[in-house]
Amino acid sequence: MPALRGRMHDLASELADRAADTAADAERAARLADRCHELEERVAAVDADRGAAARAPAVEAAAAEIGRGGPPRAPLLAAAGAGIALAVAGVIAGISALIGLGALVAVAAGAWALGGRRSPGGRELERLLPGEGPLAERLSAFRAAVERDHTLQVAEGELGTVRVEAADIRARLAGRTQLESELIRVRERVATALAGCDIDPADLDTGLRRYDEVAAAAQTHREATLTRTRASDELRRLLGDDSLEAARERLAQLVGRLNGHAELAVGRDPDDVERDLERARAQRDGAAAESERLTAAVAERLRGLPELASLREELDAADEHVARLRHIDQVLRLAESELAEAATETYRDFAPRLNASLEAGIARLTGGRYSHAFVDEDLRVRLEAPETGAVVDLDRLSVGTQKQAYLVQRLELVRLLCAGDEPLPVLLDDPFAHFDDERLERTLAWLAEAASERQIILFATQRRVAELAPADAVVVEL
Numbered sequence: 189m190p191a192l193r194g195r196m197h198d199l200a201s202e203l204a205d206r207a208a209d210t211a212a213d214a215e216r217a218a219r220l221a222d223r224c225h226e227l228e229e230r231v232a233a234v235d236a237d238r239g240a241a242a243r244a245p246a247v248e249a250a251a252a253e254i255g256r257g258g259p260p261r262a263p264l265l266a267a268a269g270a271g272i273a274l275a276v277a278g279v280i281a282g283i284s285a286l287i288g289l290g291a292l293v294a295v296a297a298g299a300w301a302l303g304g305r306r307s308p309g310g311r312e313l314e315r316l317l318p319g320e321g322p323l324a325e326r327l328s329a330f331r332a333a334v335e336r337d338h339t340l341q342v343a344e345g346e347l348g349t350v351r352v353e354a355a356d357i358r359a360r361l362a363g364r365t366q367l368e369s370e371l372i373r374v375r376e377r378v379a380t381a382l383a384g385c386d387i388d389p390a391d392l393d394t395g396l397r398r399y400d401e402v403a404a405a406a407q408t409h410r411e412a413t414l415t416r417t418r419a420s421d422e423l424r425r426l427l428g429d430d431s432l433e434a435a436r437e438r439l440a441q442l443v444g445r446l447n448g449h450a451e452l453a454v455g456r457d458p459d460d461v462e463r464d465l466e467r468a469r470a471q472r473d474g475a476a477a478e479s480e481r482l483t484a485a486v487a488e489r490l491r492g493l494p495e496l497a498s499l500r501e502e503l504d505a506a507d508e509h510v511a512r513l514r515h516i517d518q519v520l521r522l523a524e525s526e527l528a529e530a531a532t533e534t535y536r537d538f539a540p541r542l543n544a545s546l547e548a549g550i551a552r553l554t555g556g557r558y559s560h561a562f563v564d565e566d567l568r569v570r571l572e573a574p575e576t577g578a579v580v581d582l583d584r585l586s587v588g589t590q591k592q593a594y595l596v597q598r599l600e601l602v603r604l605l606c607a608g609d610e611p612l613p614v615l616l617d618d619p620f621a622h623f624d625d626e627r628l629e630r631t632l633a634w635l636a637e638a639a640s641e642r643q644i645i646l647f648a649t650q651r652r653v654a655e656l657a658p659a660d661a662v663v664v665e666l
Contacts, residue, residue: 189378189399195374196371196375199367199371210364217354217358217361220350220357221354223350227350230343234337237337238337238340240337241341244330246312247316247330250312250316253313318330344541345543345544348544348547348562352579355560355579358576358578359576362576378392379392385402542567542597545600547561550593552630552634553592553627553631555626558589567597569594588622591619591621592623599614599638602614611641611642614643616646617647618649620650625652632658636661
């Protein structure tokens with residue numbers, strides 16, 4: 189009963205302490221849900237423009253190349269017009285040689301003009317820009333898409349922060365619900381215990397007060413019984429086979445032999461007094477021996493003490509060493525602070541992009557089971573459990589899910605850190621341990637899409653990897 193009452197009191201106190209924060213958490217959770225929905229709609233609206241910012245440097249370089257120009261078009265068009273006029277005059281005059289010369293001049297000038305228009309920069313821009321139509325309109329539309337891509341990155345970063353905060357609030361609200369459920373169970377156990385003591389459990393407070401009264405009365409009875417038993421045992425030990433009158437006469441005789449020192453033993457057992465006397469004698473002898481030992485030790489140490497000048501030199505050297513160590517400590521603390529600030533800035537710029545890319549890959553590879561992922565400052569990945577809404581570490585999930593998360597993280601880090609016109613290839617050494625066929629097939633399809641951006645070379649020991657590989661994958665058996 190004491191343990192149950194203590195737990196019931198602790199749970200009630202904790203719920204009372206959390207009562208003020210629960211309403212605020214619920215209101216905050218609703219606002220975060222609305223904000224999350226708003227950000228998700230914003231991300232979905234501009235998701236089609238994802239990646240435009242990464243292609244912007246190449247497009248702008250091609251546009252600048254066109255701006256530097258090619259051969260002048262006006263003289264070439266004038267020459268083409270002159271060739272056409274010469275051919276018409278030949279037709280009118282009926283001179284075939286004049287017709288052929290005019291046609292030749294017109295064709296050559298037109299070809300030269302077209303070749304100048306299609307400069308290397310123009311052809312590159314034509315290849316890089318999506319859609320069809322005039323280059324100027326397509327370039328303007330692409331630049332607008334780049335701005336929307338920047339907006340997408342900002343929205344995804346804020347969305348990740350909002351989701352983490354919402355998950356924390358949901359976890360706190362779930363914790364309060366668990367406390368309330370546990371308090372109900374503890375109250376039921378207390379009521380059952382009171383009923384077992386023939387106490388009405390309808391009102392727990394009244395029942396517990398009645399229980400305390402009964403328990404106090406029972407404890408008083410037990411203590412009285414124990415005191416009586418001890419007194420009886422002690423009386424039998426002191427008297428032995430004698431009667432009480434005989435014991436009093438023997439005590440009077442002992443007091444008479446104390447020679448006036450009986451007052452020192454008033455209220456004490458004579459055996460205890462004798463034992464105290466022996467202990468006092470032993471302590472006196474021990475103190476005398478220790479005094480002699482300490483006197484000899486002091487004399488020996490006084491003879492072995494170094495000179496004062498030598499001690500001062502050692503002290504000065506120690507002070508100088510302490511000063512150097514303090515300077516080094518200040519330098520290291522400053523370096524640590526600067527490194528921490530740089531790491532924080534890097535994480536703030538890098539984490540939202542990695543978080544968004546990782547979240548899309550995890551949702552794809554797990555078949556939509558895990559759709560929210562978070563990356564902390566140490567690049568450790570956490571996922572939101574769909575059952576509870578709580579954010580959990582990877583080591584609490586299945587080994588297959590861990591392997592998928594780490595694979596997505598590695599490829600997304602490569603994509604973000606090694607971006608460029610000529611991406612580096614990626615080597616993967618047997619990353620499919622603990623994968624079933626369904627998980628393996630989804631992962632291979634995702635890798636096939638990633639291979640459209642960079643070459644991916646995969647080493648595997650399971651034959652089923654080759655069997656489930658996409659049709660356009662090159663399989664080499666060693």
